[in-house]
Amino acid sequence: MAEKEEVKLLGIWASPFSRRIEMALKLKGIPYDYVEEILEHKSPLLLALNPIHKKVPVLVHNGKTILESQVILQYIDETWKQNPILPEDPYERSKARFLAKLVDEQIITAGFVSMARADEKGREALAEQTRELIVNLEKELVGKDFFGGKSVGFLDLVAGSMIPFCLERGWEGIGLKVITEEKFPEYSRWVKNMEKVEAVKDCIPPREKHVEHMNYMGERIRSA
Ligand SMILES: N[C@@H](CCC(=O)N[C@@H](CS)C(=O)NCC(=O)O)C(=O)O
Structure with missing residues (x-):
């Protein structure tokens, strides 16, 4: 055995x-x-x-x-080879890695770290910068259930854990609407698809407690 x-x-x-x-x-x-x-x-x-x-x-x-x-x-x-998460095709894999880097470097910087330090006017400008970055993800989702195609893949895990199930809670805490269904229909459809996947749903932090936590994290950045 x-x-x-x-x-x-x-x-x-x-x-x-x-x-x-x-x-x-x-x-x-x-x-x-x-x-x-x-x-x-x-x-x-x-x-x-x-x-x-x-x-x-x-x-x-x-x-x-x-x-x-x-x-x-x-x-x-x-x-563990079952249920692969990285695309098999080298070009698709490179795109997933590139966009994952964009999420963890540029989107988190504009959409949270810099935003936490900015005043109201600065926040709006950073919200717009964040939207411009998220457009790259919106384009990638056209005609697909997930970034990974029919099933959840590497970029779904990186972008999903970060944007809808983390940054959006931070924006909610400061009363900022960065993403709307009207402006981001593909993204909004994708979030609903993600929420239906058991493995994802089980790992989404509880909303209210998370909004409070993100407020605390914002304070922590401001006072550093
Ligand atoms: N680039 C790292 C980032 C990890 C990270 O920032 N973790 C945070 C929690 S969200 C942490 O442990 N922070 C400890 C600290 O700030 O002292 C990764 O992708 O694993």
Whole structure:
């Protein structure tokens, strides 16, 4: 009989970076132990496993430590082949990776980090900048259920955990409407599709508590 694998995830309930890893493990049907970290009191285990960044998520697989959420997603896909998440075609794969980078670098910067520091006028300008970035995702969704086509893929996990199930909660907390169904019909249809997928639905943080948390994160950025 095969030995039980060690799959352990260190995460934070509100973190889009760790939620996307849970989504991927659930999509692949991989059982895992979950360790909830506390942002302000990181465990000695987290600090020992990720001494460079001191951040979640951290995946431990049979004693090996894998860091950085997009790297972890790729590791998961290469380790457990069922329900592939990265496109097979190299060009499609490169596009998914490019847009995932856009989400985790530019969209989060304009749509949250810079916004947290801006005044009201600055926020509107950043909201517009964020919309212009999200248009790239809108175009990619035309004629598809998911970025991955008929099923949830790498970019769905990255963009889904970050935009509708995290940044939108931050915008809600400050009363800013960045995305409307009228302006982003493909995106809005996609969010509804995502919410119907069990592995995704199970990992969406509870709305009210998350809105409060995002307000707190905004304060944290302002006072840093
Ligand atoms: N690029 C990293 C980002 C991870 C990240 O920012 N994690 C946050 C939680 S959302 C964290 O652990 N922050 C710890 C801190 O700010 O001290 C990834 O993709 O894994």
